[in-house]
Amino acid sequence: MTAPRMRPEPSIAHLDADAFFASVEQAQRPSLRGRPVLVGGTGPRGVVAAASYEARAEGVRSAMSMESARRACPRATVVVPRFDAYSAFSERIMSALRELTDAVEPLSIDEAFADLGALRPGPDGWPGVARALRERAVERAGVPVSVGMGRSKLVAKLASAAAKPAGVVVVAPDEEDAFLLPMRVRSLWGVGPVSAERLEKIGVRTVEDLRGQPLDTLTMVLGEAAGTNLFRVARGWDDRPVAETRERKSAGAEHTFERDLHGAEVAAQLPAVTHQAFARLERHGGAARTVTVKVRFAGFTTVSRSVTLPSPTADRAALREAAGRALDLVELTEPVRLLGVSFHGLSEHAQLMLDLAAPGAAPGAAPGAAPGTDAEPPAGTAAEPDDAGALRPVARRRRGRLRHEDAVPGLDVQHPEHGRGWIVRARDDGRVAIRFETAATGPGRQRVLDPATEPIELVGALGPDGQELPEAG
DNA sequence: TCTGGGGTCCTCCCCCTG
DNA sequence: TCTGCAGGGGGAGGACCC
Numbered sequence: 001m002t003a004p005r006m007r008p009e010p011s012i013a014h015l016d017a018d019a020f021f022a023s024v025e026q027a028q029r030p031s032l033r034g035r036p037v038l039v040g041g042t043g044p045r046g047v048v049a050a051a052s053y054e055a056r057a058e059g060v061r062s063a064m065s066m067e068s069a070r071r072a073c074p075r076a077t078v079v080v081p082r083f084d085a086y087s088a089f090s091e092r093i094m095s096a097l098r099e100l101t102d103a104v105e106p107l108s109i110d111e112a113f114a115d116l117g118a119l120r121p122g123p124d125g126w127p128g129v130a131r132a133l134r135e136r137a138v139e140r141a142g143v144p145v146s147v148g149m150g151r152s153k154l155v156a157k158l159a160s161a162a163a164k165p166a167g168v169v170v171v172a173p174d175e176e177d178a179f180l181l182p183m184r185v186r187s188l189w190g191v192g193p194v195s196a197e198r199l200e201k202i203g204v205r206t207v208e209d210l211r212g213q214p215l216d217t218l219t220m221v222l223g224e225a226a227g228t229n230l231f232r233v234a235r236g237w238d239d240r241p242v243a244e245t246r247e248r249k250s251a252g253a254e255h256t257f258e259r260d261l262h263g264a265e266v267a268a269q270l271p272a273v274t275h276q277a278f279a280r281l282e283r284h285g286g287a288a289r290t291v292t293v294k295v296r297f298a299g300f301t302t303v304s305r306s307v308t309l310p311s312p313t314a315d316r317a318a319l320r321e322a323a324g325r326a327l328d329l330v331e332l333t334e335p336v337r338l339l340g341v342s343f344h345g346l347s348e349h350a351q352l353m354l355d356l357a358a359p360g361a362a363p364g365a366a367p368g369a370a371p372g373t374d375a376e377p378p379a380g381t382a383a384e385p386d387d388a389g390a391l392r393p394v395a396r397r398r399r400g401r402l403r404h405e406d407a408v409p410g411l412d413v414q415h416p417e418h419g420r421g422w423i424v425r426a427r428d429d430g431r432v433a434i435r436f437e438t439a440a441t442g443p444g445r446q447r448v449l450d451p452a453t454e455p456i457e458l459v460g461a462l463g464p465d466g467q468e469l470p471e472a473g
Numbered sequence: 474t475c476t477g478g479g480g481t482c483c484t485c486c487c488c489c490t491g
Numbered sequence: 492t493c494t495g496c497a498g499g500g501g502g503a504g505g506a507c508c509c
Contacts, residue, residue, distance in 0.1 A: 490497100
């Protein structure tokens with residue numbers, strides 16, 4: 001294998017927001033600044049999606065169960081994720097990159113690559129460019145970010161990780177070996193716990209160890225694709241371009257139940273999960289060819305079954321029916337903790353005849369179904385199972401008059417007298433603790449109010465500019 | 474550290490076809 | 492007509508990422 005032609009300058013930037021979700025919470029809720037914040041599921045099976053640096057200092061990491069995280073850091077404030085707010089902050093961060101170049105490749109909500117090869121660095125060279133980019137992103141979004149730069153995406157990403165928190169690292173071409181070789185292989189993109197253990201067995205712990213391995217050993221241990229990839233990574237070989245667009249391959253939704261379900265209970269939850277999957281499908285073309293149902297049993301073994309239709313369709317009835325058939329293929333011998341539905345073979349070119357068959361029907365609506373006969377849960381909430389209370393709805397209400405059962409920590413509320421605030425917790429006595437504050441007001445006061453008697457409204461999140469965001473839809 | 478939810482990509486296996 | 496083989500596509504599962 002021969003080395004690719006590498007860029008001569010460290011002109012690839014990787015920008016990564018620090019503890020992004022938690023940072024947005026701290027930016028919008030002044031009382032949380034400097035304090036441990038955990039963002040994630042608050043139910044018995046919730047996990048940490050993001051932890052502020054104050055929480056990380058006490059041993060909390062993302063993907064940890066929320067229960068363990070609370071034990072590790074009892075004084076942490078726990079809130080549910082508010083993706084609409086994070087998306088708005090994300091757009092600000094991305095805009096800082098797009099002001100410099102069109103060659104921006106978002107990797108996720110909080111990180112992106114940019115090819116700055118067209119820029120002419122000033123007297124401070126590429127480190128000056130990186131610092132300016134970081135300052136620009138912080139100024140636009142108001143949350144801390146880190147920037148890494150190198151002559152490849154590989155090095156830029158590792159550099160931004162090294163720059164955290166709130167720093168800048170630029171790896172010059174002649175410094176690449178000194179930067180890469182001492183690194184643990186586990187920190188490389190694509191090396192998870194399983195691959196790391198396999199490599200450990202052949203004595204490979206660092207990138208330097210990796211470089212000592214021949215290609216055929218790596219492909220034997222890790223498979224063709226991963227082995228070849230690591231052989232190149234160990235040498236810093238990476239000439240991948242910054243890709244501005246990426247085609248979406250699948251869309252879906254899954255839900256872990258608060259208690260395990262048995263037999264018919266699982267099928268009863270399928271419409272609600274399918275409904276959520278439809279909402280995601282709508283955003284990505286609306287039509288799909290393959291429907292996959294995923295079931296995770298109490299013992300954590302996971303099975304999936306899929307049904308492929310002759311051609312992509314946006315017909316919800318057909319897709320729903322396919323999901324039902326896929327679920328029928330699963331032997332529900334064990335209690336079930338998770339049910340998922342995903343759509344693959346996405347397409348915008350669905351069979352239009354289906355829409356034509358139902359004149360006046362909204363695109364994607366089931367043909368021939370009279371209004372109200374389509375057994376879909378109302379928007380925003382899932383169908384309540386028979387034993388509501390034992391099972392949680394798949395999604396809770398996030399707008400309208402606050403009820404005690406909708407009082408989830410972290411949601412935004414508005415009170416005519418006290419103004420805008422956020423739910424700290426729902427108390428057992430039926431009242432709700434709310435802290436009234438915004439980024440503009442500074443740290444606010446916590447009050448305990450009774451939603452049965454007080455006119456408290458659940459409202460949308462604010463964006464970085466302090467304006468309320470429209471309802472996601 | 475006892476494991477969410479959104480994804481992508483890879484590998485293996487099976488079946489079909491030429 | 493049967494057999495062997497290669498290649499492609501689909502299905503299932505797993506590893507990985509944020």
